[in-house]
Amino acid sequence: MxxxxxxxxxxxxxxxxxxxxxxxxxxxxxxxxxxxxxxxxxxxxxxxxxxxxxxxxxxxxxxxxxxEKPIQYILGETEFYGLPFKVNENTLIPRPETEELVQLIIDCHSERSDESPLSLLDIGTGSGCIAISLAKNIKNVQVYAMDVSAKAIEKAKENTVLNDAEVAFVEGSILEETQWNLLFEDLKFDIIVSNPPYVRNLEKTEIQNNVLNNEPHLALFVEDDNPLIFYRAITKFAREKLKENGQLFFEINEYLGQETKALVESLEFKSVEIIKDMFGKDRMLKAVFVKSKK
Ligand SMILES: C[S@@+](CC[C@H](N)C(=O)[O-])C[C@H]1O[C@@H](n2cnc3c(N)ncnc32)[C@H](O)[C@@H]1O
Missing domain, CATH: 1.10.8 (Helicase, Ruva Protein; domain 3)
Structure with missing residues (x-):
């Protein structure tokens, strides 16, 4: 033919x-x-x-x-921040908005001297796209990545090998506060980043069928009455596990920018900024951890 x-x-x-x-x-x-x-x-x-x-x-x-199966799942691969990533039904397909989050973090560290080592944790790593892109593009950084899904971590590990990167993976739920010290012991980070699940069930009507019927709901959805559940848990975790002046970066729900900012401020973070994506939507949040002197 x-x-x-x-x-x-x-x-x-x-x-x-x-x-x-x-x-x-x-x-x-x-x-x-x-x-x-x-x-x-x-x-x-x-x-x-x-x-x-x-x-x-x-x-x-x-x-x-x-x-309407996404082409990325059919081919089993996609591209993110100029790097190849294997994906399957257990991993969210990395989005262009998330590339903007990666760019923001890289830009924030472009001026630093290579000699001082950094440690970074990506929470809800999925395909590993954020963790691996940052490991490849920030010098002298030790990258950790966490996910509750063992199958997602399996793919992320494959992607680490594919991209010749170094990432240490941790399987567990960030919502289980009692597990934090068991999983991370006394590790402290300079940077914590997360693109957690943030789509409310009520927003399902805006979601296209190819996403709704194929991508993992574990990666996407939160309950309407507790939409910031991951932001609250991760910010509290960051309060314990970030070093002084450590940075917290989130991808956020465009409709919940002000609420997310207020939540992060209420948990003692300073310089909390909302940053818009290329479509002018509230999409990223950056904050700095400064221990209060009580
Ligand atoms: C929106 S996806 C982000 C995936 C990837 N970081 C990206 O940006 O494409 C959210 C991720 O959080 C993970 N996740 C869901 N609940 C979790 C939990 N309780 N603890 C840790 N990770 C969780 C999902 O498995 C999924 O991989």
């Missing part, structure tokens, strides 16, 4: 669901991943063909796309 005929089938089946441009992009991602044929090679040689045996994998992908 000629690849150009396959491309026409993709458009016939999927354009009504995704639009022509996105379907072209899916198609080229598939030919690259399954046949190692780039968009450029296809443009140069319109008569490239695949055998019958080679067709099945792409028809399976077409069927999955028809059922």
């Amino acid at each position: 000629l690849i150009k005929d396959l491309e026409n089938i993709f458009h016939e089946v999927l354009d009504a669901v995704y639009g022509k441009e996105e379907v072209s992009s899916f198609f080229f991602l598939c030919t690259d991943a399954f046949y190692n044929i780039s968009r450029f090679e296809l443009a140069l040689n319109r008569d490239l063909a695949i055998t019958k045996a080679e067709q099945q994998v792409v028809f399976d992908a077409l069927e999955a796309l028809k059922n």
